[in-house]
Amino acid sequence: MLCVGDVFAGYVIERVLGGGGMGEVYLARHPRLPRSVALKLLNVDFATDTEIRGRFEREADLIARLDHPNIVSVYDRGVEDGRMWMSMQYIDGIDASAVDPAPLPPQRAVHIVGEIAKALDFAHSTGVLHRDVKPANIMIARPAPGYGERILLADFGIGRLRDDTGHLTRTGHLTATLSYASPEQLSGATPGPRSDQYSVACSLFWLLCGTTPFAAESVAAVVAGHLHYPPPPVSARRPFLPPALDGVLFRALAKNPDERFGSCTEFAQAAASALAVPTAVVPPEPTRAQMPAAEARRPWRRMARWRLPAAAAGLVVVLAAVIGIVWATTSSGSSGSSSTSSTTAPTSKPAIPPAAVVSGMQPIGELDEQGNLVGSTVPGPYPAVDGPVNCAPVSIAMAGPLSGANAVLGGNVLGGVRLAVDQFDRKNPGCQVTVKNYDTLADPIKAAQLAPAIVADASTVALIGPTFSGETQATGQTFSNAGLPFLSPSATNVTLLSHGWHSFFQGLAMDTLQAPGMARYLVAKGYHHVCVVADNSDYGAGLARATTQSLGGASLSSCAVTVQTGAKDFGDAVKEITAAAPDAVFYAGYYTESGGLLQQLRAAGSTAVFASGDGSFDPGFLSGAGSAASGALLSCLCGPASAPFDFDYRTLINTAPGVYSPEAYDLTAIVLHGIASGHVTRADLLRYIQSYSGDGIAHSYRWTSTGELAEPRIWLYKAR
Known part of the structure; x- marks a missing residue:
């Protein structure tokens, strides 16, 4: 993992943007031009794998051909210190998976998909498939002055020339996210441009409903839904959507690719036309509260207990091997007696990824x-x-x-x-x-x-x-x-x-667990020069004492600063902290001050990791810190x-x-x-x-x- 300020292939690393099984992506400064790029690095252990290297080089060459305003551009690629790298256009914005579908107007959802359809049809015209279209790969750029919002498609990482018969994965290209994968991808058939159209339709379904068409608790049920069952009508889940839109999605999600639309743009245009059909109820700003009950929303839950066809059952085994599915099980339970023997949770189901109860706070573990x-x-x-x-x-x-x-x-x-x-x-x-x-x-x-x-x-x-x-x-x-x-x-x-x-x-x-847990985590992560800053509340003073004690020699006495509750100007505290040059700052106090303190620390040039307890676990911290909040670590008993x-x-x-x-x-x-x-x-x-x-x-x-x-x-x- 590269650190802020490291130089790689001439690029100066500014921060981590993301990572995955193949490697990491960094925000980096171009060595010669006044711009930032997204720098993608493959893991070092892949450098000697000729198969992986072939996939990476082919990816870069394919995307470099795609000069289109709705496709993230590739600038350069190479090998440095045994690691393959590729520099790409950096998009300042969010991906569509971060959008809340509840207040999203259906017209905007269709507009987003329409822009992606243009990108895909262009790529298809050059012989390139995407194979992994999903909201997380749809980038929504922040509007620039004088320009509207831009929608771009990223990560053609498993795209391949349609007529390429080479095999870049031994297990059969099953790298598409299951919830958005086409039936032909899941069954091992040859995918084509209409496979991407199917994934775009699943993405539109999610943008409209907040769930995918075949959402379920098990991989088997998701696969069975894609392979064998019709999609649920969106008008049943969100009654203000016109039934005409159901027909459009039914066609785009057809099991047989030949029954889908001729192009992605044709699908997007049909969806836009369907929205123009009046419905009996058209609320001005729909919310999730207006959606039907959960049982109607997730009919596929019951499918986990059904027997799958032999081919699909075998496919699940392959998928488990390919994408590393992790199953979480609990012991099955219990009788109707009042026995005092150990009582366990009565069901066994796969783990569900966590979601924050405070928007903008991503659970780590x-x-x-x-x-x-x-x-x-x-x-x-x-x-x-x-x-x-x-x-x-x-x-x-x-x-x-x-x-x-x-x-x-x-x-x-x-x-x-x-x-x-x-x-x-x-x-x-x-x-x-x-x-x-x-x-x-x-x-x-x-x-x-x-x-x-x-x-x-x-x-x-x-x-x-x-x-x-x-x-x-x-x-x-x-x-x-x-x-x-x-x-x-x-x-x-x-x-x-x-x-x-x-x-x-x-x-x-207990309250008493927060300080030692967070302090020892920071030390274990290599932060050995930590400023402990407290507000003047009883909560702040107590948490600061316990944190300082747990940090031991990692606590810097030169910046044991106290700030006043209700303060807005933290200039004196910022001077003491920056003078101590810590690698981390732990704030013991409430969000009413922590957000402003962090913002002023960043403005003063401090790059120290900022951490705090549950007193800062509030939307007010995010609003107070603004963009400076990104990357801050917060603990919560919750x-x-x-x-x-x-x-x-x-x-x-x-x-x-x-x-x-x-x-x-x-x-x-x-x-x-x-x-x-x-x-x-x-x-x-x-x-x-x-x-x-x-x-x-x-x-x-x-x-x-x-x-x-x-x-x-x-x-x-x-x-x-």
């Missing part, structure tokens, strides 16, 4: 107390639904602030509870669970007043909450005395474990969600999930697992939870006798 990165995928199954089963009606209580200054946090928790119960109730008409809300106003006194009513309701078998540590301190003994399981998705004060409550369970790690969870949450709750929504969902799902397996009294359910072990969408869950997570971890995020 989980950190343990030693700073080890121990996981980078959301481990558990989703949706976490059992059934169908029958039971007497029961209720789950939720206690937290639903009005007042902290209502957003309470709403996040309630949303997670509601989603889990809604999914369960729809699966189990003979075992209905009701959510009962108790508004604590984030006030310990109010919470204590509500606690007797919660425990007096005989139908309530568990409580999700209280939300804050103060509320929990005030009510915990009442709940414990009543034998009511109470699971908090957000209370993290370590003193909660010292009261001897036998029915208390924390949904995330875990990420997943794209399916995000979609379903928005559909039901009419807003995006927030911090602690995933934890609330996980804890509610654990309670529902217990109910589904016959544990419908407080005592039985308590025994079930005490022996529970399983993965959720945010964390893994198993508890000690005090209610602490047995394997507590924090999540590490990177600002984008």
